[in-house]
Amino acid sequence: MTQNTNLTAHLFLLLACLAWGGSYAVGRFGLNEGSALWLTLWRWGPGAIVFAAYLAVCRAQVFSDLRQHFVGLAFISLLGVVIYPASLFLAVAHTTALNASLYLAVTPVLIMLLARVFWGERLSPLGTCAVLIGLSGAVVIVFRGDLDALTTFRMAQSDLWAIVSAASWAGYCVALPVKPKALGELPFLATIIVLGSAILIALALLSGDPMPLPQSRSMAWSMVYFAIFPSILAFFLWNWGTLRIGPSTAAPYNNLVPLFGGILGIGMLGETIETYHLVGGGLIICSLVLNTRR
Numbered sequence: 001m002t003q004n005t006n007l008t009a010h011l012f013l014l015l016a017c018l019a020w021g022g023s024y025a026v027g028r029f030g031l032n033e034g035s036a037l038w039l040t041l042w043r044w045g046p047g048a049i050v051f052a053a054y055l056a057v058c059r060a061q062v063f064s065d066l067r068q069h070f071v072g073l074a075f076i077s078l079l080g081v082v083i084y085p086a087s088l089f090l091a092v093a094h095t096t097a098l099n100a101s102l103y104l105a106v107t108p109v110l111i112m113l114l115a116r117v118f119w120g121e122r123l124s125p126l127g128t129c130a131v132l133i134g135l136s137g138a139v140v141i142v143f144r145g146d147l148d149a150l151t152t153f154r155m156a157q158s159d160l161w162a163i164v165s166a167a168s169w170a171g172y173c174v175a176l177p178v179k180p181k182a183l184g185e186l187p188f189l190a191t192i193i194v195l196g197s198a199i200l201i202a203l204a205l206l207s208g209d210p211m212p213l214p215q216s217r218s219m220a221w222s223m224v225y226f227a228i229f230p231s232i233l234a235f236f237l238w239n240w241g242t243l244r245i246g247p248s249t250a251a252p253y254n255n256l257v258p259l260f261g262g263i264l265g266i267g268m269l270g271e272t273i274e275t276y277h278l279v280g281g282g283l284i285i286c287s288l289v290l291n292t293r294r
Contacts, residue, residue, distance in 0.1 A: 062191070076172060076176065081195070105254075141258045
């Protein structure tokens with residue numbers, strides 16, 4: 001791996017987290033009510049239509065790889081395209097945003113442990129320290145620097161969906177090396193989005209829930225944002241970066257999502273910058289600096 005490729009991978013991971021952080025602010029306008037399955041399908045549907053046409057045109061190059069590795073690709077799609085976002089919508093609907101955010105903040109630790117189990121990636125002292133410092137920064141931001149909120153935290157029965165979401169995202173990140181080497185990043189992304197959307201269509205129809213439609217201009221723009229940036233663009237960048245530097249090295253970047261969400265909330269929604277933003281952000285940046293020195 002060249003130094004330029006390594007730097008590009010870190011930059012792509014950074015931009016992916018920025019896109020996901022933007023969904024914290026943009027999501028205030030919509031996509032927080034309605035069927036989780038249909039909302040997830042709205043997120044992937046426009047991209048799935050484009051990618052289905054792309055695969056149809058490029059079928060001679062990719063279909064042999066798809067047939068040979070269909071089970072592995074379907075498994076990755078199920079984790080990242082179906083279970084992760086759908087369970088996240090359910091978590092936000094049935095538990096507090098604080099609880100859901102906390103469980104997602106733990107995913108870097110879970111990714112490192114799973115990467116150790118399945119891929120034998122070594123848990124170096126420096127890498128472990130970087131992840132724990134990043135986790136501390138994320139916790140400071142999630143709890144808004146309120147020690148009382150941290151000590152009085154209680155797991156609720158409805159937190160199950162947040163746990164499922166965190167576990168499925170960790171599983172998706174660790175499963176990315178299963179991607180066939182002959183399959184490029186764009187065909188790979190197109191495949192998992194089309195497969196995942198097909199699964200979501202079937203599940204949404206079986207659920208019997210009504211399909212949500214945009215009720216306002218702001219909600220319509222929220223859907224456009226979610227369909228492009230935290231979905232197609234961010235997943236492409238994250239996949240590319242993770243496949244170059246490995247799941248455990250990419251894991252600490254997940255802690256940037258709540259930080260970017262807070263920063264964009266300040267810039268876009270007029271929220272005020274607080275001390276906990278600076279403390280938590282400083283810890284997360286420190287963790288990333290340590291992580292790049294592994």
